[in-house]
Amino acid sequence: MAKKTIQRFLPDPNKIRHHKSLRIFGHLLQDANLWHLNRRSARGAFAVGLFFAFIPVPFQMVLAAAGAIVFRVNLPISVALVWLTNPLTMPPIFYGSYLVGTLLLNQPEQHFVFEASWAWFLESIETIGPAFLLGSLVCASIASIIGYFGIDIIWRRTVLKAWSARN
Template sequence: MKQKYLWLVRRAYRALRHPKLRHRVWWRKLTQPIFERRLWKPCRDTVAIGLAIGLFFGVIPLIPQSLFAAIAAMRMKGNIPFAVAVTWLSNPVTNVPIWVAQLWLGNQVQDLFSLAPPEFAGTFHIPHLGVVNAATFMVGVLLSGIIAALLAFPIVHLFSAIMPHHLPKLPKLPQRARAIVPPRGSRSSGS
């Protein structure tokens, strides 16, 4: 699985640095933060941030979730591939259950604090659910995104504690050539 991940990351990295795009100034300014290598290598902290960002944007009903997650991961120094991949948690099969859970969560918060739905928010009728207020749904969307993002950190840290060789604390950096310096005592004084 690690080999497949690395293959996918390398392929995406090369596609973003394609020679036809590389010479364009606007593309370089837009993608310069993407090419920071540490945002592509999995380590505990960057994966936790990337997973939190991906889960947050994954439950929000937007069309370009992956794009927003990638931009947020760049800005917050999270792992970009994880942030983009997790947004696919919501897909045409899982959207309806996620939306029903968000509507339920919004209704629970509204009932808990005894809040009346705002008048300016529109209401719409959904079969088998009844009349739904848009503001209640949005409260559920934001709350579910925040809860999912906060759950990412303990999950990643627990996984890293159980399997530290799969998800290290720090990214593995390439070994650099070290200059061979003789010890201080072994220097011969010029005679």
């Protein structure tokens, strides 16, 4: 059941293999383990994808694909989960990461207004940057752990339920 549900939402592997931003991996995308869907590959893919979804860098899809290749987990799930942080969800997720960072560093919240400029970015690195980056790393790690064990539990329960239905 879990496998069938996940497979319905996965994109076509050939489409991903030929995606222009993933071509840099070349023959590494031919590894069959990157395309299998089982409990091990799904839970690892959730961990990799959720981790990179919370890391505030450009080209998150490429990083998630690289992580999937390194850990030999399902590549489509890893890449798709990065889109958890999209233009609509990024502001609240990253602001929440900033708040986590201020809490961990025991710093007061600083009022800031976002500007799409290089000068604002350089100034922010010194003021809100440390709290934001630490909060992002902590949130990424927590989301990754929850995704890993959450999918594992859901997968096991679904299999047990299917086995008990057979009897």
